[in-house]
Amino acid sequence: MPPEMVGWSRHGWVRLGEGWAGCLRSPLAEAEREEVADWCRAGRPLVIARGRTGDGAGELRLGLATPDKRRIGLHVAADAVAEHWRPLPLAEAVETAPEAWRAMLAELVLRALALGVRPAVYGSLAWQHRTELGYVRPDSDIDLLFAPRERWQLDGLLDLLTAACDGTPRLDGEILLPDGAAVAWRELAGRPARLLVKGPAEVSLRDLPSVLTLFDREDAA
Template sequence: MPPDPFYWPRHGWVRLGEGWADGLRSPLTAAELAEVADWCAVGRPLVIARGRPGDGAGELRLGLATPDKRRIGLHVAADAVAVRLEPLRLAEAVDAAPEAWRPMLVELVRRAQDVGVTPAVYGSLAWQHRTGLGYVRPDSDVDLLFVPRDRWQLDGLLDLLTAVGDGSPRLDGEILLPDGAAVAWRELAGRPARLLVKGPAEVSLRDLPSVLALFDRENAA
């Protein structure tokens, strides 16, 4: 059984507690173990990643990304976590962005909130805000996470992103579906017959009407 997608949402963050290595469910190399230990010792967080089929209940997949684009994946027991953090709100990360990006990001937050959606951010800008290290480059995209609750919010959000998404910075990211899975906003905006959907522990193809129907049910609830 994969972790609860709402309690342990992908793109959320954790800080591991003392003795976290005792909770490892898959081994790390000695070099990886030392790097993760140093990372955690200074209080830096890890990001919650998608689980894998066969992961047990109470197990998490976590990621450590370095500014030079190295990646370390961890498979740990959830009780190794000392602090759990929600996905980072974009409004909180604006000051970590290059100065030239900030007016656009502030306006995006405002316009998204006008349709009832509060944007979150993951990827390089989120890592830069969370750690104080230099992840963002002039050509970096901004990876965003949106959680619309109904079709009105979804349609307004997709109209907004289609209008501004190819500006500077370029906007990428995902729409979180009411069932806890996610789909790339660019793919959903294109209204293809079938969509690549990322679940808590798997990736699958779904037809467009079934995805949109999730928001119709949310609206009717």
């Protein structure tokens, strides 16, 4: 990854510039190209998706999700990007959530911050906040993203999320590992022998001790 693209992780956001179509690295169907063009003309962003093995340096995989749950994937050169943001902090999105959820989400933010971790959000709530369109439904999950650096933070987060997970809305999402990969927090909380881990461009299985050791190294640093 070029130095200027460090931090352009999954669940981040971009707004494409006017010449984005000339930066495509994989073709789009004509109807999809027109829809993306309309989306970009409205000033709406796209989300950064996981790359694929073989993608070139300075290339991005992006996603467009519509309120009716259609998905369009784009493969573009980073030169197409006019603006870039990191994953959306949950604190910024609380007021976008249904009113009945706000107190719980605000409390979750405070308790995560007390552990030294700033929670982010992706999925339907993030799309609704970024676009002002109607993505969140009564049965929507909240997809959360946490990046603990030390083992005590990880353990505290898993305890916090496990205690809150049976309420409404359902809390899903990922723990970002110190090496940049991610694992579903629910899976990690179950302490299975092997975990499905999502890397920047691949998905693999890792044994639990090797994942936990990443946080132990951070403690020792």
